[in-house]
Amino acid sequence: MKNNMYLSKPQFDAELNKCLQCQTKPCMKACPVSCSPKDFIGAAKSNQPETAAALIDAQNVLGEVCGLICPDTFCMKACVRQNIDRSIEIPAVQAYIMRHARENNLLSVTEGVSNGKKIAVIGLGPAGMGAIAELLKRGFYVEAFEKENIVGGALNLIPQMRLPREIINYEWQKLQQSSLLKAHLGAAVTDYQSLISDGFDGVIVCNGEQKCRTMGIEGEENAVLYTDYLRAPEKYKTTGNVAIVGGGAVAVDCAVTARLGGAKNVEMFVRRKIGNMRITSQERQTLLDNDIDITTMTRIVKIVRQDDLLTAYTVKTQFNDEGKLVDVADTMIARRGFVHIVYALGSSRAEDLIESEKIIYAGDLVNGGSTAVQAVASGRDAAQKISQLLIG
Numbered sequence: 001m002k003n004n005m006y007l008s009k010p011q012f013d014a015e016l017n018k019c020l021q022c023q024t025k026p027c028m029k030a031c032p033v034s035c036s037p038k039d040f041i042g043a044a045k046s047n048q049p050e051t052a053a054a055l056i057d058a059q060n061v062l063g064e065v066c067g068l069i070c071p072d073t074f075c076m077k078a079c080v081r082q083n084i085d086r087s088i089e090i091p092a093v094q095a096y097i098m099r100h101a102r103e104n105n106l107l108s109v110t111e112g113v114s115n116g117k118k119i120a121v122i123g124l125g126p127a128g129m130g131a132i133a134e135l136l137k138r139g140f141y142v143e144a145f146e147k148e149n150i151v152g153g154a155l156n157l158i159p160q161m162r163l164p165r166e167i168i169n170y171e172w173q174k175l176q177q178s179s180l181l182k183a184h185l186g187a188a189v190t191d192y193q194s195l196i197s198d199g200f201d202g203v204i205v206c207n208g209e210q211k212c213r214t215m216g217i218e219g220e221e222n223a224v225l226y227t228d229y230l231r232a233p234e235k236y237k238t239t240g241n242v243a244i245v246g247g248g249a250v251a252v253d254c255a256v257t258a259r260l261g262g263a264k265n266v267e268m269f270v271r272r273k274i275g276n277m278r279i280t281s282q283e284r285q286t287l288l289d290n291d292i293d294i295t296t297m298t299r300i301v302k303i304v305r306q307d308d309l310l311t312a313y314t315v316k317t318q319f320n321d322e323g324k325l326v327d328v329a330d331t332m333i334a335r336r337g338f339v340h341i342v343y344a345l346g347s348s349r350a351e352d353l354i355e356s357e358k359i360i361y362a363g364d365l366v367n368g369g370s371t372a373v374q375a376v377a378s379g380r381d382a383a384q385k386i387s388q389l390l391i392g
């Protein structure tokens with residue numbers, strides 16, 4: 001998480017100048033959608049912003065979104081420049097280029113000549129959008145179905161300070177320019193086979209992970225699920241104490257949201273050690289910058305509401321000789337005085353996957369909690385697969 005969302009012009013120029021233009025393109029090879037930083041940086045450096053943006057857009061329908069939220073574990077991890085000093089800030093460079101393209105209306109949707117085939121795409125998160133972009137390029141007629149009244153899926157849970165909603169909407173509006181696309185919002189679909197019976201030549205299901213994980217402990221109805229918390233953080237604003245249950249990236253977003261909302265103390269409860277937390281170095285730094293408390297090797301076992309405040313009963317945990325996490329006997333204590341206890345344990349899929357030749361699943365629904373760029377890649381791959389089946 002960066003404090004400033006976009007690079008300044010001098011910072012942008014400095015990053016461009018640092019790029020070594022490596023001929024083997026390790027940065028591209030590490031990108032799930034095979035976007036080529038070497039080439040878009042080269043174009044930007046040669047003062048060709050439109051070409052730079054088009055190179056990104058051709059590979060990634062969510063070019064600006066991913067520029068803002070991609071972790072440093074893909075292209076940046078492969079960047080050769082780190083052998084000299086540090087990796088090029090590739091996602092930030094990408095975000096800068098795509099913001100310029102958005103503000104100057106440089107890009108439009110790419111659609112192929114109609115091939116007469118009709119595909120249904122269900123779920124309009126990154127995977128659904130990745131699938132749609134690829135299908136339109138190949139000339140398919142696409143009908144998209146989204147159960148919510150907004151598009152973007154889990155992107156809508158990412159705090160606005162990291163990802164303003166207008167960017168998601170802009171990327172979607174670009175796709176909607178296509179005469180080959182018809183979208184139905186507020187339209188949940190569960191019977192995929194009936195779409196085939198209704199004349200669709202194929203269905204790509206990109207429903208994400210819709211079931212929030214819980215712990216099954218006494219009193220957990222008093223906790224707030226991270227989806228509710230992040231969807232409407234203003235509803236949960238408090239100057240009191242907030243507990244966050246979980247130690248991953250979603251928990252970090254919840255903790256920072258609580259802190260920026262004015263919470264006095266924000267404490268994360270993590271069952272394992274700090275070193276076991278599945279967060280990036282940037283996220284670790286964010287926790288430090290925002291003065292978030294982390295209570296490790298601790299499990300909440302019961303939540304009790306007393307008037308307006310919540311008490312969390314906790315026990316200490318330890319790894320036994322087999323490496324299994326177990327409770328430590330006689331360590332239960334009552335931690336009083338929380339205004340909110342937020343469950344940030346991630347989600348899992350809410351449906352069984354019954355794939356057939358014409359019904360394909362993509363994104364987090366198949367791959368588990370991943371990243372936006374991986375979901376886009378998965379949606380695109382599904383579109384390529386169905387295209388191969390239908391038109392070769």
Ligand SMILES: Cc1cc2nc3c(=O)[nH]c(=O)nc-3n(C[C@H](O)[C@H](O)[C@H](O)COP(=O)(O)OP(=O)(O)OC[C@H]3O[C@@H](n4cnc5c(N)ncnc54)[C@H](O)[C@@H]3O)c2cc1C
Nearest residue numbers: 123125126127147153154188189208363364370371372375
């Ligand atoms: C708090 C949070 C922070 C994150 N931070 C980052 C980050 O910094 N960087 C990053 O790259 N990734 C991040 N992610 C992960 C990223 O958002 C997901 O990996 C990505 O959105 C998954 O895309 P998807 O399309 O597979 O699923 P989703 O985004 O979950 O989209 C699924 C869509 O399907 C719709 N749907 C479900 N069932 C139906 C149905 N029956 N009919 C019609 N529509 C349906 C849903 O409403 C939803 O719109 C974060 C996720 C969260 C929750």
Ligand code: SF4
Nearest residue numbers: 019020022027079080
């Ligand atoms: S690996 Fe790094 S330095 Fe080399 S071309 Fe890619 S971005 Fe530039």
